Amino acid sequence: MNVALKTIVTINENIVEISRDLPTVIIGERINPTGRKAVLAALEAGNFDLIRDDAVNQVKAGSTVLDVNAGVPGANEVELLPQLMKEVMDVVDVPLCIDTANPEALEAALKVYPGKALINSVNGEEKSLEAVLPLAKEYGAAVIGLCISDSGIPKTAEGRLEVADKIIERATGMGIAIEDIVIDPLAMTMGADHLAGALTLNAVKLIVEKYGVNITMGSSNVSFGIPDRKYVNAAYMAMAIHAGLTCPIANPMVTEIRTTALAADLALGRDEYGMHWIKEFRKRKKK
Amino acid sequence: MNVALKTIVTINENIVEISRDLPTVIIGERINPTGRKAVLAALEAGNFDLIRDDAVNQVKAGSTVLDVNAGVPGANEVELLPQLMKEVMDVVDVPLCIDTANPEALEAALKVYPGKALINSVNGEEKSLEAVLPLAKEYGAAVIGLCISDSGIPKTAEGRLEVADKIIERATGMGIAIEDIVIDPLAMTMGADHLAGALTLNAVKLIVEKYGVNITMGSSNVSFGIPDRKYVNAAYMAMAIHAGLTCPIANPMVTEIRTTALAADLALGRDEYGMHWIKEFRKRKKK
Numbered sequence: 353m354n355v356a357l358k359t360i361v362t363i364n365e366n367i368v369e370i371s372r373d374l375p376t377v378i379i380g381e382r383i384n385p386t387g388r389k390a391v392l393a394a395l396e397a398g399n400f401d402l403i404r405d406d407a408v409n410q411v412k413a414g415s416t417v418l419d420v421n422a423g424v425p426g427a428n429e430v431e432l433l434p435q436l437m438k439e440v441m442d443v444v445d446v447p448l449c450i451d452t453a454n455p456e457a458l459e460a461a462l463k464v465y466p467g468k469a470l471i472n473s474v475n476g477e478e479k480s481l482e483a484v485l486p487l488a489k490e491y492g493a494a495v496i497g498l499c500i501s502d503s504g505i506p507k508t509a510e511g512r513l514e515v516a517d518k519i520i521e522r523a524t525g526m527g528i529a530i531e532d533i534v535i536d537p538l539a540m541t542m543g544a545d546h547l548a549g550a551l552t553l554n555a556v557k558l559i560v561e562k563y564g565v566n567i568t569m570g571s572s573n574v575s576f577g578i579p580d581r582k583y584v585n586a587a588y589m590a591m592a593i594h595a596g597l598t599c600p601i602a603n604p605m606v607t608e609i610r611t612t613a614l615a616a617d618l619a620l621g622r623d624e625y626g627m628h629w630i631k632e633f634r635k636r637k638k639k
Numbered sequence: 640m641n642v643a644l645k646t647i648v649t650i651n652e653n654i655v656e657i658s659r660d661l662p663t664v665i666i667g668e669r670i671n672p673t674g675r676k677a678v679l680a681a682l683e684a685g686n687f688d689l690i691r692d693d694a695v696n697q698v699k700a701g702s703t704v705l706d707v708n709a710g711v712p713g714a715n716e717v718e719l720l721p722q723l724m725k726e727v728m729d730v731v732d733v734p735l736c737i738d739t740a741n742p743e744a745l746e747a748a749l750k751v752y753p754g755k756a757l758i759n760s761v762n763g764e765e766k767s768l769e770a771v772l773p774l775a776k777e778y779g780a781a782v783i784g785l786c787i788s789d790s791g792i793p794k795t796a797e798g799r800l801e802v803a804d805k806i807i808e809r810a811t812g813m814g815i816a817i818e819d820i821v822i823d824p825l826a827m828t829m830g831a832d833h834l835a836g837a838l839t840l841n842a843v844k845l846i847v848e849k850y851g852v853n854i855t856m857g858s859s860n861v862s863f864g865i866p867d868r869k870y871v872n873a874a875y876m877a878m879a880i881h882a883g884l885t886c887p888i889a890n891p892m893v894t895e896i897r898t899t900a901l902a903a904d905l906a907l908g909r910d911e912y913g914m915h916w917i918k919e920f921r922k923r924k925k926k
Contacts, residue, residue, distance in 0.1 A: 542905055542906070542913060543913070546905065546908060546910060546911055546912050546913050547908040549905065549906040549907070549908065550906065550907050550908035551908075553881070553906065553907070574906065578905075578913060578916065579916075579917065579920040580898065580920050580923070583873075583895075583898035583899065583901075583902050584902045584905065584906070584916075586870075586873055586874065586877070586899070586902070587873065587877040587898075587899050587902035587903050587906060588877075588902065588906045590873070590874040590875075590877035590878050590881075591877050591878060591880070591881040591903065591906055591907075593878070594840070594877075594878040594881045594882065595881065608870075611867065611870035611874075612870065612873070612874050614870075615870050615871045615873070615874035615875065616874050616878060618829055618833065618836065618865075618871065619829070619836040619837065619840065619861065619871070619874060619875045619878055620836070620837050620840070620878075621833060621834040621836065621837035621838075623833060624833060625833050626829060626830070626833050626865060629865065629866075629871075630866065633866045633867050636867070
């Protein structure tokens with residue numbers, strides 16, 4: 353299909369639309385203790401200055417949706433996640449991508465969220481489908497579906513599509529609009545398997561052809577353990593956007609990430625008269 | 640079709656294969672007086688030092704085929720082109736892409752060329768088809784077909800495909816193997832038309848789906864007149880390779896060009912165990 357479904361997320365009066373007809377949305381990834389010791393320490397200490405700065409800086413750098421993750425080992429995520437969100441919402445007014453594996457924390461977060469959030473994430477495991485989809489439905493949130501099933505991460509593009517099939521079927525069957533489902537086909541490192549990147553690009557193609565849904569991924573994962581990652585990340589993100597990626601989860605403060613998304617939009621005719629490119633170029637030069 | 644046709648070009652004992660199953664071939668673009676005043680002056684003066692250096696440096700930087708163009712206004716290209724080729728062949732042993740609009744110069748060049756050359760180019764105009772295809776056939780060369788017809792450069796992807804249809808039909812009709820035809824769908828600047836890049840990506844997709852032929856283009860053309868060109872060029876080349884570009888005509892000495900081609904190959908599973916990426920990384924670090 354050539355349909356470009358539109359996912360809408362909001363906060364207060366602000367609306368962000370995600371679609372293959374519109375510029376790429378970079379979901380800012382930095383407010384996450386996983387792999388970022390400074391965020392972990394800040395969350396453990398209950399000191400939110402760093403996190404507030406991360407929020408402001410990511411929005412300045414062009415993110416229009418921010419991922420928020422409070423997964424600190426041993427912490428009470430049910431309390432910490434809403435608190436973290438409050439700190440972020442105090443300083444920026446962009447929709448949030450609520451990133452948790454804990455359904456109770458997810459519900460606590462959805463309860464306090466003033467708008468239509470993006471849930472990160474449900475996956476194809478029975479337990480996850482049963483816990484997360486009812487919350488997405490109840491709170492009217494959009495939801496990211498990860499291509500993992502009860503038997504693990506499929507090792508073929510067709511297998512990833514099958515998990516997407518299952519998530520989409522189950523969600524729409526309970527009345528969640530297909531526009532509110534964003535699929536993450538999982539970007540895995542090519543440092544461990546040199547075919548991993550190609551597999552994910554093929555999965556994107558298959559899923560987009562079949563459903564036209566929006567696609568997210570942590571595209572920089574492909575380069576873990578590979579030298580000169582920035583070049584690999586830039587090329588991979590451009591190719592993934594060409595394949596159908598619409599809202600990568602990434603760090604917008606990395607020049608190559610931001611310029612690649614903008615350049616890809618320009619190359620796909622999504623940046624009328626190149627105005628966006630020119631405007632961001634001027635912003636870069638002022639620094 | 641999912642066929643990946645293989646174009647073979649040679650010089651003396653050296654063979655270069657171009658195919659979507661193999662790493663991207665960067666056809667080095669620098670030996671061309673168009674837009675390079677130093678090359679123009681060198682050719683006018685009959686001083687080939689710069690050109691010999693350009694040949695050596697492009698091959699060092701990873702080009703396995705070199706474009707050679709002797710189109711100096713007012714010069715006798717029939718003499719100058721073979722002379723230029725001789726100078727290049729003295730210092731490097733990679734197949735040449737013979738770049739001329741002059742059929743007599745082309746024949747003079749093919750006569751002295753020790754192998755199977757790549758002709759740059761024939762196009763869809765009657766005059767060009769009649770002059771160039773018989774030479775490709777007679778000398779057993781591969782040939783680049785530009786998507787220009789008697790009525791100009793088509794303004795749609797389907798129109799570019801129609802010109803490719805015409806060139807392929809005419810060439811194969813006279814016994815040229817389809818593997819020996821490489822199509823250039825024409826990359827035009829997005830500075831003049833912000834939809835120009837998307838149009839060419841779509842044309843690549845259509846042509847590749849229909850024929851599986853190899854695709855070339857001067858992909859950096861898309862960024863003429865646009866600031867911070869290098870980011871646009873890198874993203875566009877990655878997307879074009881994803882769409883089906885196999886042998887861009889580009890400057891391999893520009894880091895972003897070379898790294899993008901290598902990263903795209905890695906991302907498409909064409910670089911087993913990432914060995915190529917690692918090797919080139921080490922080369923860059925040594926500089």
